Amino acid sequence: MRWGAIAFLVGILILQSLPELPGRGWSAAWPAVVLVGITVPWLRLLAWGSAGFLWALLLAAPTARLPAALEGAELSVDGWIAALPEQERRSVRFEFMVANARKGERPVLELVGQRLRLAWWDEPADGEERAVESNPPLQVGDRWAFTARLRQPRGLSNPGGFDYEQWLYAKGIVATGSVRRQPLPQRLAVAERYPVDRYRARIAEDFERQLPENPFVGVLVALAVGEEGGISSRQWEVFNRTGIGHLMSVSGSHIGLVAGMVFALFLGIWRRVPELALRWPARRAAAVAALMGAGGYTLISGLSVPAQRAFLMAAVAMVALIIQRPAAPSRILALALLAVLLYDPAAPLLAGFWLSFGAVAAIVYSTSGRWCERAWLSQTVGLQLKLTVALLPPTLIYFQQFPLLSPLANFLAIPWVGCTVLPLSLLAALVGPVSTALQTFLLELAALTMAGLWQILLWLEHWPGAVLSWPGPPWWTLLFAVPGMLLLLAPRGLAGRWLGLPLCLPLLWPPLPTPEPGGFWFTLLDVGPGLAGVIRTQHHVLVYDTGPRLGAELDAGRAVLVPFLRRQGIRQVDRLLISHADKQHTGGVRSVLELMPVAEIATASLEETPIAGAKRCQAGQAWQWDGVQFQLLHPPETGFTADDASCVLQVVGPAGRLLLPGDIETAAQTALVAGYGAELAADVLVAPHHGHRDRVTSAFLDAVRPRYVLFATGYRNRFGYPRPDTVARYQATGASLLDTGYEGALTFQWTPDQPLLLERHRREHRHYWMAP
Secondary structure, eight states: OHHHHHHHHHHHHHHHTOSSOOOGGGGGGHHHHHHHHHHOGGGHHHHHHHHHHHHHHHHOOOSOOSOGGGTTSEEEEEEEEOSOOEEOSSEEEEEEEEEEEEETTEEOGGGTTOEEEEEEEOOOOTTSOOHHHHSOOOOTTOEEEEEEEEEOSOOOOOTTSOOHHHHHHHTTEEEEEEEOSSSOOEEEESSOSOHHHHHHHHHHHHHHHHSTTOTTHHHHHHHHHOOOTTSOHHHHHHHHHTTOGGGGSOOHHHHHHHHHHHHHHHHHHHHTOHHHHHHSOHHHHHHHHHHHHHHHHHHHTTOOHHHHHHHHHHHHHHHHHHTTOOOOHHHHHHHHHHHHHHHOTTGGGSHHHHHHHHHHHHHHHHHTTTOOGGGHHHHHHHHHHHHHHHTHHHHHHHHSEEETTHHHHHHHHHHHIIIIIHHHHHHHHHHTTTOHHHHHHHHHHHHHHHHHHHHHHHHHHTSTTOEEEOOOOOGGGHHHHHHHHHHHTSOTTOTTGGGHHHHHHHHHSOOOOOOOTTOEEEEEOOOSSSOOEEEEOSSOEEEEOOOOBOSSSOBHIIIIIHHHHHHTTOOOEEEEEEOSSOHHHHTTHHHHHHHSOEEEEEESOTTTSOOTTOEEOOTTOEEEETTEEEEEEEOOSSSOOGGGGOOEEEEEETTEEEEEOTTOOHHHHHHHHHHHGGGGOOSEEEOGGGGOTTOSOHHHHHHHOOSEEEEOOOTTOTTOOSOHHHHHHHHTTTOEEEEHHHHOSEEEEEOTTSOOEEEEHHHHTOOTTSOO
16 A cells, blocks of 8 residues: 555656646546556556556646637636635735636637636726725625636746746646726625635634734634735745744644544543443544544645645544554555545645655654653654654755754744644634634734744744755755665664765755856846846856846745756855846845845946945946956946946857847947947847837847847736837847747857757746646
């Protein structure tokens, strides 16, 4: 069973790694594979793996999600709010289950029964009422009619960045879009579906009403009903930097605690009532109650993967107790793994799956047959250290950083949350219908205890070296790291435990390729409608612009640029060059400066881009790194303003040339041609002003003579960049045109005596769930 569950998981992982899905007809072989596994023992593991592959293929969502003709078109849809809406500063986002869809008078059957993720923006024109507030608030389970404009479930595609498309696929969302303000949305019915989610929403509303303006109400809501939208980005940053983020959302420890509390309560009550104790054994009755309590909490928590895993494990243990057949912890874990994979083969796509099952597997492996009640304190500390070691691989792979204070923070926070914040939050949720005053008292007490923990976490966060940033290791390092972890966590008496350390070295110090002397690499990142580029030589790094803001609390620096730098093993930026004061170029500056050491900063306008320690970039400035020449060609000291004053950077090495012109327009281009002429030649040109209409001159293109022209526009951006007439002008040069919005991050590698290499991240790291 145990090896079979692992083989089943491996089969699913093989399917999830494919760039395209095989024919779905292959899944018809699943019953035959299962029969082979039952009747042919020596093929059993292979059969388990094949069964996992075919099962994932059978349940995989279709890859043709939104027909091209419907993308960008206005559709009339009606259906149900399918999850708790997420309220943001200027919008509300929600999942929507489609009941009917039409384009004009034609039904769109492809969307019926599918799940969408929509945004309702609050951007009224002057003199108009605020659209979001003029309608009833969105409530889960209500039926609404909207006019929506949809697009493929597409996200930014960068090395080290968050895979938004994978996240959407794992949640079963087939398209994203926005609600149109006209015609006005209409609520058709109230509370038609999703009664459990309506109950969760009611609890969240009660908490927010009882604790208005309290900074920790979002944490209490997350612990009670699994809705994490109320936790601020600053709170998540502190939780993750101290390694206790798992405690702020419903996870295995919470489900286990609830099951344990209910079991102990019913066991005590049942034993004290002779009539009940004589009718049925107290332990079996308590097991039934614990199973129901854990199941109820799992339901109201939103059925997250950690909660599912914990409930299934608790269910197996309680059923074994009820039928009086003891089950080994490892067998319980294997059954829970199989149940989660059968229910949702896409679960392994989420980091929470690996963190959850990895933590429990480490506990089972570390304590089975080795736990001594008399030494519980020292063993608890040791177990926390072992958990930290065991979770090192998934933490580095998914987040490229590791909280070194995690053992200490968890040693304090686990009992603190488990014995105070969580029980008080759950009691407050239960007593709400009975007594508002009692609910308020419990919530205030829970918030007070959370505030005390918060102060300790802030103190820990400010310790020097609290978080270790590390390059993201490649997946092949797990082939060595997993056996190494098993050796390191093995009993002390096992010979050869020391071999675990060298096996983990590729994970901790993965090979990091760098440019050769005289060579340089340039990556134009996919940041949406904005610009962010990274130039690397053998020992130096330059960042050119930092992209736009991506929301009220997120920007391209935090979401794209810094994760990319960490993935490459870069620990310092030698020079940050901000081309000009435009929000599409400066949106991530603050995050880069907060999260990454920066040696030098330069910008075109110190007045419009006030950055401490920044210097003015100016034509004539030049330097050399590792045999590669960098020169600023523009702007001169006076004569240009706004976009035309962008810092223009030329990079020249033995293998080729690169030109980054910022957002310069016709006047600056004319001046550059007059001043440099054929010296502007470049293999790669980043298109000025993202391909805006009439912002590039023929003389400038004739002087540059690019082999590649790169656009940084964003997929189906609202500006319509690059404009068709601009594209035609660039095509006339004979250059190859590439757009990060469609290709993802673009990386060019110049190496002496080697041809120019190009990597298109979306194409070369494609998975079957990615939109074309």
